[in-house]
Amino acid sequence: MTLTFIIDALVTVIGITTPILLAASGELVVEKSGVINLGVEGMMLVGTIAGFAVTFETGNPWLGILVATLAGATAATIFAVLVLSLGANQVATGLALTIFGIGLSSLIGSNYVGIAIDPVESPFPDALANDSFWRVIFGHSPFVYFAIVLVLAIGWFINKTRAGLVLRAVGENDLSAHSIGYPVIAIRYAAVAFGGAIAGIAGADFSMVISPLWAEQMTAGRGWIALALVVFAGWRAGRLLAGAYFFGVLMALELYAKASGHAIFPSQFWAAMPYLIAVIVLALISSRDGKDGKAPACLGKPFIPNG
Amino acid sequence: MTKFTRRDFVKAVGAASALPLLGASAQAAEPFKVGFIFLGPVGDYGWTWAHDKGRREMEAALGGAVKTTYVENVKEDASAIPILRDLARQGNKLIFATSFGYMDQVLEVAKEFPDVRFEHCTGFKRAANVSTYNSRFHEGRAVTGTIAGKVSKSGVIGYLGSFKIPEVVMGVNAFTLAAQAVNPKIQTKLVMIDSWFDPAKETAATETLANLGCDVIATHTDSPAPLQFCQKKGIFGFGQGADMSKFAPKAHLTAIEDIWGPHYTARVKAAIAGTWKSEDFWDGIKEGAVKVSAYNASLAQDAQDAANKVIEGYKAGSYDVFTGPIYDQGGALKVKEGQKMGLGDLATIDWYVKGIQSA
Numbered sequence: 001m002t003l004t005f006i007i008d009a010l011v012t013v014i015g016i017t018t019p020i021l022l023a024a025s026g027e028l029v030v031e032k033s034g035v036i037n038l039g040v041e042g043m044m045l046v047g048t049i050a051g052f053a054v055t056f057e058t059g060n061p062w063l064g065i066l067v068a069t070l071a072g073a074t075a076a077t078i079f080a081v082l083v084l085s086l087g088a089n090q091v092a093t094g095l096a097l098t099i100f101g102i103g104l105s106s107l108i109g110s111n112y113v114g115i116a117i118d119p120v121e122s123p124f125p126d127a128l129a130n131d132s133f134w135r136v137i138f139g140h141s142p143f144v145y146f147a148i149v150l151v152l153a154i155g156w157f158i159n160k161t162r163a164g165l166v167l168r169a170v171g172e173n174d175l176s177a178h179s180i181g182y183p184v185i186a187i188r189y190a191a192v193a194f195g196g197a198i199a200g201i202a203g204a205d206f207s208m209v210i211s212p213l214w215a216e217q218m219t220a221g222r223g224w225i226a227l228a229l230v231v232f233a234g235w236r237a238g239r240l241l242a243g244a245y246f247f248g249v250l251m252a253l254e255l256y257a258k259a260s261g262h263a264i265f266p267s268q269f270w271a272a273m274p275y276l277i278a279v280i281v282l283a284l285i286s287s288r289d290g291k292d293g294k295a296p297a298c299l300g301k302p303f304i305p306n307g
Numbered sequence: 308m309t310k311f312t313r314r315d316f317v318k319a320v321g322a323a324s325a326l327p328l329l330g331a332s333a334q335a336a337e338p339f340k341v342g343f344i345f346l347g348p349v350g351d352y353g354w355t356w357a358h359d360k361g362r363r364e365m366e367a368a369l370g371g372a373v374k375t376t377y378v379e380n381v382k383e384d385a386s387a388i389p390i391l392r393d394l395a396r397q398g399n400k401l402i403f404a405t406s407f408g409y410m411d412q413v414l415e416v417a418k419e420f421p422d423v424r425f426e427h428c429t430g431f432k433r434a435a436n437v438s439t440y441n442s443r444f445h446e447g448r449a450v451t452g453t454i455a456g457k458v459s460k461s462g463v464i465g466y467l468g469s470f471k472i473p474e475v476v477m478g479v480n481a482f483t484l485a486a487q488a489v490n491p492k493i494q495t496k497l498v499m500i501d502s503w504f505d506p507a508k509e510t511a512a513t514e515t516l517a518n519l520g521c522d523v524i525a526t527h528t529d530s531p532a533p534l535q536f537c538q539k540k541g542i543f544g545f546g547q548g549a550d551m552s553k554f555a556p557k558a559h560l561t562a563i564e565d566i567w568g569p570h571y572t573a574r575v576k577a578a579i580a581g582t583w584k585s586e587d588f589w590d591g592i593k594e595g596a597v598k599v600s601a602y603n604a605s606l607a608q609d610a611q612d613a614a615n616k617v618i619e620g621y622k623a624g625s626y627d628v629f630t631g632p633i634y635d636q637g638g639a640l641k642v643k644e645g646q647k648m649g650l651g652d653l654a655t656i657d658w659y660v661k662g663i664q665s666a
Contacts, residue, residue: 005518008514008518009515009518011514012511012514012515012518015510015511015514016507016508016511019507106348106350109350110350113350113352113356114352114553115553116531116535116553116554116555119535119539206506206507210506210507210510210532211506211507211509211510211530211531211532211535211536212535213352213506213530213531213532213535213554214350215348215350215351215352215504215506215530215531216347216348216349216350216351217348217380217504218506218507218530219507220502220504220505220506220507220508222507251508251511252511252515255498255500255508255511255512255515256515256519257666258497258498258499258665258666259465259496259498259512259515259516259519259666260496260519260664260666261496261664261665261666262666268501270501271501
């Protein structure tokens, strides 16, 4: 196993991990505020088509990313109106948002089937980005660097800042937060919109970097993996980063094992492995005492101020 | 044309039950209703896209005589049963089920609706009202394999598969045998990704194969994503189901195009005329069901000549890639010198030929 080979494999891992890491980071903030939005897949798809369509029409990928962000946030805001202002059930509304996102993206995307755009490439000079060694650090799209910076920033925000403390308070005990004067609903609106914006960016990663084309449902269920990852990480940013890369390594390992002819395990086992490990880790987390890895206490519950 | 997603469909069936009351006096001659269930979205630009293209061609050919309904994203599990049932109840008299995994579900529903005719694509089980139809895609893969054998410098070719089903197994076998016919040293690395459509995983698998030394990568999954990666990496690939050259102008050597329109038109016509009966169709290059796209301008003349020879051979009936001697991966002789594999053997094939590395 040569160094080049390891670097090539790492590049694959980083590529497939990034959209999952992004979407999960956004959802982490949403869930920390006490809201569960199961519409990640739908919001991603809205971002996927928005990013692609705008980049294709204008030739400007940055504008594409911006519109993907806004599209994800808009989809999330529709969800927020339903669950936060109108008191709709969060689980049902989130599932509906996924179906809505699939349908809307397919509708808009029907004009974009069979078209390709240029992929968004590394912001660094070619000499570094294409170097057989340095490409492991410099050879990625801006999405990769943004995802890592974002998850670290979210960890810092939640744990080290006053605003993060307020966010946690809203998620852990909305009535107390309300009684000392914090605007619970407004904070949740902001968190949900933020999660949607990031899901939109995650979606754009698919249609602008990974495979620069539009095809219906091209996120292929990654939104659900992102949701599982938040639970898997015990609602902690550091573990979310580690967990996302762990999933990415597993996916790449499966492909390398198959391609090199040493399956190690049967194909079906590889396909089931991420879920198997998720179940084991969840069992381990729930069997441990203490505040470690617990869901925010108000997760999924509507906020009904008393008086 | 009516377009439904699987979830809309459940709702729509409820609403549609009120329609007959309104429409009773609308038309004297009702159009013949034809249903389709699709595996992927019609916008996949691959397998489902090609079937939908066939459906649209059939609709255009028959005009007002026919009305089609399709349901996309139908899973290959028990959930296909109620969808097939609903299509039958809605008055569709001929229903096409366009993926291998619908086989037993089609047979089950066909038993409940003896006056509805069904056609199952790529399967091998039939009944009085169930036909099967397939294309000899492996003929196209013999052409692309020939080109891959000529183009590959490393002698190692990648092959991206979906599942280990006969359709995929015969495809990679035909591809490898044809490549070995022009370069006996060819090795094929096969990766099954356990999905027909997942652009991110298809890209990652293509990247993996390229990292392991493959310089030509063929696909038996449905999106153009692998070709885009080949283009970026400066290696070569083939379109799957449709000409995908615009996704990868340099990497796209040629494509195997699925042409379903003539079959759909002929079968719907037969059903309307009352001459439809249960049959097994298996058309190929000769009948025009499998088409090889224009070659990339950069493809060397001798590779083009070798590929044309295979195409002409299939048209004339003088060439068959599954002609012995054929050995399996372990080196055991499976087909003796001079003998050929029949379509029946191919329809249930579950072993790989020598030179394929699989896990």
